Amino acid sequence: MSTRIAFLKGHGTENDFVIIPDPENALDLSPAAVAALCDRRAGIGGDGLLHVVRSAAHPEAASMAAEAEWFMDYRNGDGSIAEMCGNGVRVFARYLQRAGHITEGDIAVATRGGVKTVHLAKAKDGAARGGVREVAGDGVGEAAGAGDITVGMGRALLPEGDVTVSVGERTWPARNVNMGNPHAVAFVDDLAHAGDLFTPPPFGPAAAYPDGVNVEFVVDRGPRHVAMRVHERGAGETRSCGTGACAVAVAAARRDGVDPAVTGAPATYTVDLPGGRLVITERPDGEIEMTGPAVIVAEGEIDGKWLAGAVG
Numbered sequence: 164m165s166t167r168i169a170f171l172k173g174h175g176t177e178n179d180f181v182i183i184p185d186p187e188n189a190l191d192l193s194p195a196a197v198a199a200l201c202d203r204r205a206g207i208g209g210d211g212l213l214h215v216v217r218s219a220a221h222p223e224a225a226s227m228a229a230e231a232e233w234f235m236d237y238r239n240g241d242g243s244i245a246e247m248c249g250n251g252v253r254v255f256a257r258y259l260q261r262a263g264h265i266t267e268g269d270i271a272v273a274t275r276g277g278v279k280t281v282h283l284a285k286a287k288d289g290a291a292r293g294g295v296r297e298v299a300g301d302g303v304g305e306a307a308g309a310g311d312i313t314v315g316m317g318r319a320l321l322p323e324g325d326v327t328v329s330v331g332e333r334t335w336p337a338r339n340v341n342m343g344n345p346h347a348v349a350f351v352d353d354l355a356h357a358g359d360l361f362t363p364p365p366f367g368p369a370a371a372y373p374d375g376v377n378v379e380f381v382v383d384r385g386p387r388h389v390a391m392r393v394h395e396r397g398a399g400e401t402r403s404c405g406t407g408a409c410a411v412a413v414a415a416a417r418r419d420g421v422d423p424a425v426t427g428a429p430a431t432y433t434v435d436l437p438g439g440r441l442v443i444t445e446r447p448d449g450e451i452e453m454t455g456p457a458v459i460v461a462e463g464e465i466d467g468k469w470l471a472g473a474v475g
Contacts, residue, residue: 168465170200171258172207175250175457177402177438181209182258182459188220194242199473200465201240206473207465210401211248212238213255224273231271231278233259239397247276247343249405253312253457256281261459276343280315312457316342316406318449319413322371328378329365330358337366337378338414342451344396345376346410350418354382357392360400379407381415389415390435402438409451412443423447 168190171182181200183192192214201209214236218224224234235255237248252272259265270281320341328337328349333356337347347366351357357364357380364378375396381389391411393404412432416422421430423445431444441455 166467168467168470169462170207170465171261171459171462172209173213173254173257173457173459174438175253175403175405176436176441176455178211178248178250178404179209179402180211180213180251180254181207182213182215182254184215184258184262186215186217186220188216190214192236192238193474194238195474196470197238197242198240199470201242210240210395210398211245211251212240213251213258214238215255215258218273223275227273227278231273233264233270234273237274239395240399241397243397244275245344245397247274247406249314249316249342249407249409249453250403250455250457251405252279252281252314252316253405253453253455254459256312256314257457257459274343277317279317311454313452313454314405316409316451316453319409319445319451321413321417324368324371326371327367329367330356338410338417339371340410340413342406342409344406345372345374346379346407347372347376348379348381348411348414350381350383350414352382354380354390354392356380357394360392360394362399363396364394377404377407377410379404379411381411384433384435387415387419387431388433388435392437403436403441403455405441405453405455408434408436408441409443409453413445413451416445424449 197212200206216234218228218234221234237245272279322339326337326339328347335349337349340346378394379391381391393407395401416430423430427447429446434441444452
């Protein structure tokens with residue numbers, strides 16, 4: 164491993180990431196290395212890691228290279244691999260813009276959850292649809308401020324079958340929603356009922372989520388306005404989860420009897436998270452758009468010798 168490794172730090176609604184630019188996939192980022200970098204006391208600290216690689220250089224993304232030049236090789240904070248990260252996609256796009264790889268216009272980002280179309284628009288181009296776009300303060304939803312980014316998240320899948328989640332002696336029915344990664348959404352009376360969320364809440368049946376699940380606990384704040392807490396696989400409780408917010412909005416809409424595919428009108432929900440606010444819109448064609456901030460806060464170099472020693 165090289166002596167010095169470039170990194171950046173960024174967050175989206177306080178869901179924070181270590182960003183490692185590695186266009187040619189030259190670095191060996193083992194699970195232990197990722198966990199060391201994401202360690203909040205002994206490393207840089209982050210809920211996860213965004214490994215920035217050209218699709219053609221990564222075996223998992225080579226088949227998508229014709230559609231997307233860049234691959235978001237996302238890792239959870241414990242070093243495990245995840246299919247998608249909604250806040251991560253926004254921060255990934257912000258990094259590509261900062262590094263000069265993209266400007267305004269369209270770009271596709273490859274993820275393990277599929278290719279996400281990205282559009283970075285001029286500030287007043289509020290009419291752009293899908294992908295990722297910057298919007299002016301009046302562009303998308305009441306919570307979309309200047310510099311916010313909108314991500315086309317694809318369509319939600321709603322697997323059939325009853326699911327439950329538990330905390331202590333309490334058990335709730337949950338909605339099974341897949342946003343390229345699995346979610347169990349439970350509506351509760353009080354967010355404190357979710358407990359500390361340090362450990363994964365038990366769920367059932369086990370067959371519903373053979374690889375584990377992200378669990379969202381949700382309360383109502385007003386018409387089409389909810390608040391949530393989340394346990395993310397491999398990270399514990401995080402300040403925000405983009406795919407989780409999308410899953411929550413879809414689950415809330417179906418609970419409320421709203422299905423844009425049936426009504427022909429988009430449905431927008433405001434989702435408050437500990438780290439900020441996201442605005443989620445489900446379109447009649449099933450496409451889900453997520454609007455929120457993405458910020459790069461620092462950049463520097465990792466000491467490769469330290470990392471080698473931390474990995475052992």
